[in-house]
Amino acid sequence: MDARGSRPGGRSARVREAVLGAALALLDEGRTQLSLPEIAERAAVAPSSLYRRWGTWENLISEALLEQSQATVPVPDTGTVRGDLIAFAESLARFLATPRGAGLLRAVSTGERSEAFRAAQDRFWDERFALGRVMVERGIDRGELDPQTDPRLLLEMVVAPLHLRQLLLGDDPTLKIAEQVDLLLTGSRRHS
Amino acid sequence: MDARGSRPGGRSARVREAVLGAALALLDEGRTQLSLPEIAERAAVAPSSLYRRWGTWENLISEALLEQSQATVPVPDTGTVRGDLIAFAESLARFLATPRGAGLLRAVSTGERSEAFRAAQDRFWDERFALGRVMVERGIDRGELDPQTDPRLLLEMVVAPLHLRQLLLGDDPTLKIAEQVDLLLTGSRRHS
Known part of the structure; x- marks a missing residue:
């Protein structure tokens, strides 16, 4: 009896890793429209298992990007909200400046706006902002931030300039x- | 003698308008890579005059986008820096939410990063930020803003979230x- 056969979780985790890796590799190559059969072929996995598990390629990409983001842009805990937001923005900016980060950003910007794309897009950002809001909540709890602070708005304003610089301005997102x-x-109001 | 022939500035201005309009129309159609001959054909103008005047299609597009931006996103003068920045951001957000604005944003995000593209990109943004900085300078002069305020950074942070929402989040850029x-x-610091 094959030892791996007795641990379906282990095999399933390996298949998942191969599939998400194949999807990211296709995005790395500059592809913006994918399909489950071609991701399956790249991962050497039966397409039926991709349809069963993810349904659409957009769901699959969203999961791959989330996992990638959590690995490369973790939510820090430095002890101050200023330290957390700077560390978070720095790791995001460094990722966006890599060829993979820049390529993924351009691929996501040009994806066809289907219903499935929008649903996967919403899930990706909702989950990212849900993870990041703990930095703002800790800042409120420590008395550093106004209790009325809108965590999502503040986080959007931390990440937005980095994306603007990388994608549209052609500037280095790691500066400033x-x-x-x-x-x-x-x-920026005058304090006198 | 043709009356228009005696006013070369008038004819030149009409040719320029036709050419810039043709370039914007091609971008509206979702094109991201253009050439001077095809813009010339669309505008019914000799290609040689485009080469002489603009040199590259990127220069031409940059000029077309600048003119478009100044018409649709003017720099306001409401009497307060808060009023100016809100009015400016609102007109930009409304433009980005139109099919033309959304299409141009996606076209510019996907353009090939050639030297000519980067040069035209720099010129576009430098000129836009140069026009907008008067809002910040008036705010400093009126004593509303800290004299150390970096105009470009503040303006980047005003416009960045609108672009992020339209291009990546799939949210309405006119909100918040x-x-x-x-x-x-x-x-967002606590004031106590």
Whole structure:
């Protein structure tokens, strides 16, 4: 009896890893429209198992990007909200500046806006912002932030300039991060 | 003698308008890679005059987008920096939410990153930020803003979330604009 056969979780985890890796590799190559059969072929897995598990290629890509994001852009816990937001933005900016990060960003920007795409897009961002909001909540709990702070809005404003610089401005997203976080914490009004 | 022939500026202005309009129309159709001959054909103008005047299609598109931006997203003068930034962001968000704005944004995001593309991209954004900085400078002059405020950084943070929502989040860029400007002006630190 094959030892691996007695651990279906182990085999299932390996298949999942192969499939998500194949999907990311296709995105790395600049592809923006994929299909479950071609991802299955790249991963050397039966297409039926992809249909059963993910349903659409958009769901699969969303899961692959989430896993990738959590590995490369973890939510830090430095002890201050300023430290957390700077560390978070720095790891995100470094990822966006890599060929894989830049390529994924362009692929996601050009994806066809189907219902399945929008559903996967919503799931991806909702989950990312749900993970990140703990940084804001800890800042409120420590008395650093106004209790009325909108966690999602603050996080959007931390990540938005990095995406703008990489995707549209052609500037280095890793610059000016501390200045940007300080602007969001302190504001630009004159204090006299 | 043709009356128009005696006003070369008038004819030149009409040719320019036809050419820039043709370039925008091609972008509207979802095209991301253009050439001067096909823009010339669409505009019914000799290609040689396009080469002489613009040199590359990227220069031409940059000029077309600048003109489009100045018409649809003017720099307001409401009397307060808060009013100016909100009005500016609202007109930009409304434009980005139109089919033309959304299409242009996607076209620019996917353009091939040639030297000519980067040069035209830099020129476009430098000119846009140069026009917008007067809002920040008036705010400093009126004593509303900290004199150390970095105009480009503040403007980037006003426009970045609108682009993020339209291009990546799939959210309505016209929402939350006042909250976003207030966050940049007042900050999120607890005031006690």
